Amino acid sequence: MTQTSDRRERxxxxxxxxASIEPRWQARWDELGLHRTxxxxxxxxxxxxxxYPYPSGDxxxxxxxxxxxxxxxxxxxxxxxxxxxxxxxxDAFGLPAENAAIKNRVNPRxxxxxxxxxxxxxxxxxxxxxxxxxxxxTCDPEYYRWNQWLFLKFLEAGLAYRAKSxxxxxxxxxxxxxxxxxxxxxxxxxxxxxxxKRELDQWYLRVTKYADELLDFSEIEFPDPVRIMQTNxxxxxxxGEIVFTTAASDHHPGGEEIRVFTTRPDxxxxxxxxxxxxxxxxxxxxxxxxxxxxxxxxVAKAATETEIERLSAERDKTGVPIGADAIxxxxxxxxxxxxxxxxxxxxxxxxxxxxxxxxxxxxxxATRFGLPIRRVVAVPGTEDEPMAAAYVAHSxxxxxxxxxxxxxxxxDEGGRRIVEWLARDGRGRPAVTYRLRDWLISxxxxxxxxxxVVHCERCGIVPVPEADLPVLLPDTVDYAGSGVNPLTxxxxxxxxxxxxxxxPARRExxxxxxxxxxxxxxxxxxxxxxxxxxxxxxxxxxxxxVEQYTGGAEHAVMHLLYAREFxxxxxxxxxxxxxxxxxxxxxxxxxxxxDGERMSKSRGNxxxxxxxxxxxxxxxxxLFLMFMGPWDQGGPWSPTGMGGxxxxxxxVWTIALDPHGVxxxxxxxxxxxxGESEAAAAIALRRAAHKTLRVVTSEYESFKFNTMVAHxxxxxxxxxxxxxxxxxxxxxWDEAVRLLLLMLAPAAPHITEELWSRRLxxxxxxxxxxxxxxxxxxxxxxxxxxxxxxxxxxNGKLRDKxxxxxxxxxxxxQRRVLAAPKVVAALAGRQPDRVVVAGGGRLVNLVVRS
RNA sequence: GCCGGAGUGGCGGAACGGCAUACGCGGCAGUCUCAAACACUGCUGAGGGCAACCUCUUGUGGGUUCGAAUCCCACCUCCGGCACCA
Numbered sequence: 001m002t003q004t005s006d007r008r009e010r011x012x013x014x015x016x017x018x019a020s021i022e023p024r025w026q027a028r029w030d031e032l033g034l035h036r037t038x039x040x041x042x043x044x045x046x047x048x049x050x051x052y053p054y055p056s057g058d059x060x061x062x063x064x065x066x067x068x069x070x071x072x073x074x075x076x077x078x079x080x081x082x083x084x085x086x087x088x089x090x091d092a093f094g095l096p097a098e099n100a101a102i103k104n105r106v107n108p109r110x111x112x113x114x115x116x117x118x119x120x121x122x123x124x125x126x127x128x129x130x131x132x133x134x135x136x137x138t139c140d141p142e143y144y145r146w147n148q149w150l151f152l153k154f155l156e157a158g159l160a161y162r163a164k165s166x167x168x169x170x171x172x173x174x175x176x177x178x179x180x181x182x183x184x185x186x187x188x189x190x191x192x193x194x195x196x197k198r199e200l201d202q203w204y205l206r207v208t209k210y211a212d213e214l215l216d217f218s219e220i221e222f223p224d225p226v227r228i229m230q231t232n233x234x235x236x237x238x239x240g241e242i243v244f245t246t247a248a249s250d251h252h253p254g255g256e257e258i259r260v261f262t263t264r265p266d267x268x269x270x271x272x273x274x275x276x277x278x279x280x281x282x283x284x285x286x287x288x289x290x291x292x293x294x295x296x297x298x299v300a301k302a303a304t305e306t307e308i309e310r311l312s313a314e315r316d317k318t319g320v321p322i323g324a325d326a327i328x329x330x331x332x333x334x335x336x337x338x339x340x341x342x343x344x345x346x347x348x349x350x351x352x353x354x355x356x357x358x359x360x361x362x363x364x365x366a367t368r369f370g371l372p373i374r375r376v377v378a379v380p381g382t383e384d385e386p387m388a389a390a391y392v393a394h395s396x397x398x399x400x401x402x403x404x405x406x407x408x409x410x411x412d413e414g415g416r417r418i419v420e421w422l423a424r425d426g427r428g429r430p431a432v433t434y435r436l437r438d439w440l441i442s443x444x445x446x447x448x449x450x451x452x453v454v455h456c457e458r459c460g461i462v463p464v465p466e467a468d469l470p471v472l473l474p475d476t477v478d479y480a481g482s483g484v485n486p487l488t489x490x491x492x493x494x495x496x497x498x499x500x501x502x503x504p505a506r507r508e509x510x511x512x513x514x515x516x517x518x519x520x521x522x523x524x525x526x527x528x529x530x531x532x533x534x535x536x537x538x539x540x541x542x543x544x545x546v547e548q549y550t551g552g553a554e555h556a557v558m559h560l561l562y563a564r565e566f567x568x569x570x571x572x573x574x575x576x577x578x579x580x581x582x583x584x585x586x587x588x589x590x591x592x593x594x595d596g597e598r599m600s601k602s603r604g605n606x607x608x609x610x611x612x613x614x615x616x617x618x619x620x621x622x623l624f625l626m627f628m629g630p631w632d633q634g635g636p637w638s639p640t641g642m643g644g645x646x647x648x649x650x651x652v653w654t655i656a657l658d659p660h661g662v663x664x665x666x667x668x669x670x671x672x673x674x675g676e677s678e679a680a681a682a683i684a685l686r687r688a689a690h691k692t693l694r695v696v697t698s699e700y701e702s703f704k705f706n707t708m709v710a711h712x713x714x715x716x717x718x719x720x721x722x723x724x725x726x727x728x729x730x731x732x733w734d735e736a737v738r739l740l741l742l743m744l745a746p747a748a749p750h751i752t753e754e755l756w757s758r759r760l761x762x763x764x765x766x767x768x769x770x771x772x773x774x775x776x777x778x779x780x781x782x783x784x785x786x787x788x789x790x791x792x793x794x795n796g797k798l799r800d801k802x803x804x805x806x807x808x809x810x811x812x813x814q815r816r817v818l819a820a821p822k823v824v825a826a827l828a829g830r831q832p833d834r835v836v837v838a839g840g841g842r843l844v845n846l847v848v849r850s
Numbered sequence: 851g852c853c854g855g856a857g858u859g860g861c862g863g864a865a866c867g868g869c870a871u872a873c874g875c876g877g878c879a880g881u882c883u884c885a886a887a888c889a890c891u892g893c894u895g896a897g898g899g900c901a902a903c904c905u906c907u908u909g910u911g912g913g914u915u916c917g918a919a920u921c922c923c924a925c926c927u928c929c930g931g932c933a934c935c936a
Contacts, residue, residue, distance in 0.1 A: 096935075706864085709873080710874075
């Protein structure tokens with residue numbers, strides 16, 4: 001070819017222009033109903049769930065990072081004949097809407113609905129195949145009424161109850177969320193007032209009932225870290241509950257029981273003091289008159305601290321003696337009682353026996369207060385050694401010492417026997433404790449689901465009858481410049497006739513934790529408008545547990561655990577028949593701003609996707625987000641590299657539409673690689689295509705999108721090398737291009753649809769969409785390599801590589817390795833002492849001593 | 851502090867007991883162009899050497915192994931969660 005004809009070839013085809021093709025195909029997919037799922041057909045049901053977004057108004061590239069690979073999974077599964085259901089909705093209740101309302105005097109509903117409208121538009125611009133017919137918006141009464149309905153069912157079943165519980169309280173702004181308490185001095189973020197604790201009557205769900213069941217992960221496939229974190233969060237501990245009694249003193253007759261939980265009943269003889277949590281009810285009663293001032297001051301101070309501070313193993317232990325003693329049930333010893341903040345009221349019994357010799361926290365406390373440390377577990381021969389730290393290690397030959405008749409027994413056996421002994425006369429029993437607490441669902445806020453109960457002067461707490469649901473949130477809301485829940489001032493909302501006696505009553509003003517909303521929304525997607533029940537039981541039976549759930553790792557313990565608890569509650573009131581909500585969960589990483597912080601409008605580090613869409617098109621962004629790293633990793637956002645992915649799509653465009661053109665710049669353009677025949681090149685291209693198909697298929701299945709894209713780029717680069725040669729006219733070329741487009745289709749749906757339509761228009765074949773094609777099958781015979789390269793090491797160092805036929809045996813491989821020139825040089829006449837042929841001949845290591 | 855995760859070229863990352871740095875970005879050189887842009891081709895971890903080639907390198911320090919980025923122990927740094935942000 002002459003240079004002039006080259007130039008003509010180059011300019012002949014039009015350029016890839018995403019903006020002109022993407023909206024057209026999105027409209028076409030809507031017409032085709034690509035995204036709509038026939039839920040009545042459950043034969044090949046594949047329920048793909050992505051965590052629904054909070055409509056914060058901070059719409060940023062992070063949403064694309066979460067959603068577009070999920071869409072690729074949906075399209076990939078559809079190409080495998082699965083009936084995929086990919087719904088979307090909005091987690092629309094919550095604190096940010098109220099903050100915006102207080103600050104800018106906008107109505108939370110209006111603020112939320114505006115954000116939702118904008119997010120809908122943006123989510124559509126991704127080209128994602130969400131089934132919008134199934135959309136759920138949690139602040140819609142059509143949704144939250146069922147939170148209320150479910151609450152009533154739980155109340156009836158004894159799964160909901162009311163108890164006192166402390167909140168962080170600001171005198172001006174009411175209850176504060178953790179993020180609204182600022183600084184070491186714990187002041188209110190809005191008014192700066194000192195935050196205090198206040199005890200309120202609040203609603204709980206009895207989820208600890210499921211603690212043991214939640215530790216069983218056999219029906220749910222979590223990433224290992226999530227399973228481990230949930231296991232630790234539930235925190236099952238086995239041990240004993242031991243009854244200590246108080247000793248008589250000047251101010252107290254004694255004989256009062258103090259129950260403690262311990263995981264180490266074997267160390268009971270080493271208990272030299274006792275500690276009550278500041279919240280423990282006995283503190284008030286047992287404190288000696290001359291200790292009262294100091295104890296009360298300490299208790300008040302502890303109330304201002306966070307649990308994280310109190311549990312810190314690093315800081316110095318604090319506490320005060322209350323001026324009373326307890327009696328150790330195993331030896332009748334009087335031991336002093338302290339109150340200290342490192343013991344929590346909400347864990348175990350809120351009281352501990354302190355064994356400084358065998359517990360690190362007790363040891364540092366005892367050291368600080370000069371309390372006796374008595375060793376009761378030791379490896380024989382070491383029992384009299386001085387202790388510089390608590391001995392907590394477990395060793396097979398350690399035994400109990402200084403423990404009366406139990407001395408000499410192993411710790412396990414001794415502990416068991418001590419509990420058995422105490423149990424005989426009711427002074428102890430084997431016991432299990434969990435770190436998991438019941439779920440506090442009350443929120444003193446407006447923007448949430450009203451808890452459907454009424455407080456009647458005569459009848460007490462009365463559930464709202466089912467027929468009266470929903471209890472609607474009033475639309476007009478006046479915050480009056482304060483964070484205090486406006487429902488508490490809304491007389492029209494508050495005043496109601498008691499459903500039981502008809503007398504005057506007040507509505508409950510607390511609303512529900514928004515984690516309630518997110519604990520069952522995937523069931524509602526299946527029947528979002530069902531008017532008589534929250535969940536369509538038949539539909540749930542056919543479509544759930546959800547096949548695959550994707551979402552952020554930041555939800556590992558809270559949302560992902562609450563939802564499991566809730567599912568078990570739904571099961572126990574007869575609404576679903578399954579134990580777990582989802583079969584498999586994948587946690588993708590989080591996209592941070594360039595500054596490494598979470599993206600938010602207030603930080604000014606958000607990347608607006610609209611701008612990128614108009615510059616590169618949705619396909620480039622989708623592909624770049626998948627390519628930038630492993631999906632479970634996330635990381636700081638940087639658009640550097642977007643151009644590389646865009647160039648790749650340009651090459652795909654060129655390959656598909658202009659196979660015979662050549663570019664200037666390559667001196668060998670239009671010629672096959674030196675020494676490669678046309679037949680050999682055709683086989684090589686076919687091999688590359690099918691090897692790519694094999695690896696790309698498994699990468700889609702395991703969500704390894706970054707290497708999936710890398711492999712597609714490699715195949716495109718291979719095709720580019722053959723462009724303009726005789727290969728480009730052969731069926732192997734057409735097959736490779738066809739496979740490339742099919743493999744790329746789930747990730748870059750618009751450009752592949754465009755190229756597919758153009759290629760098929762030329763052939764006259766009947767088609768509707770590349771996204772309705774079947775995923776191609778690997779031709780394994782085409783994917784086989786004829787030769788392979790074997791690296792050769794001498795003493796673990798790479799010295800040479802030999803190319804050998806694929807089917808060679810080890811003896812022949814060794815012969816060739818030892819004949820390789822660089823190997824001969826490296827051996828320098830020495831004989832290898834050992835020849836290691838690794839992993840079926842993948843590598844050879846020659847070991848030479850001396 | 852506790853629980854979980856991650857540290858690899860100038861940058862994003864690949865390899866996860868067997869060739870460290872695939873793929874991409876950036877950089878350098880070139881083809882095309884009057885020129886630029888686009889596109890395309892080649893080179894590109896560090897140090898040494900004219901070269902063939904040699905030495906070093908996966909947060910730090912130890913260990914296991916014929917062989918370690920990968921497994922084990924200790925430490926450092928960063929990220930997520932810690933129950934009222936979602």
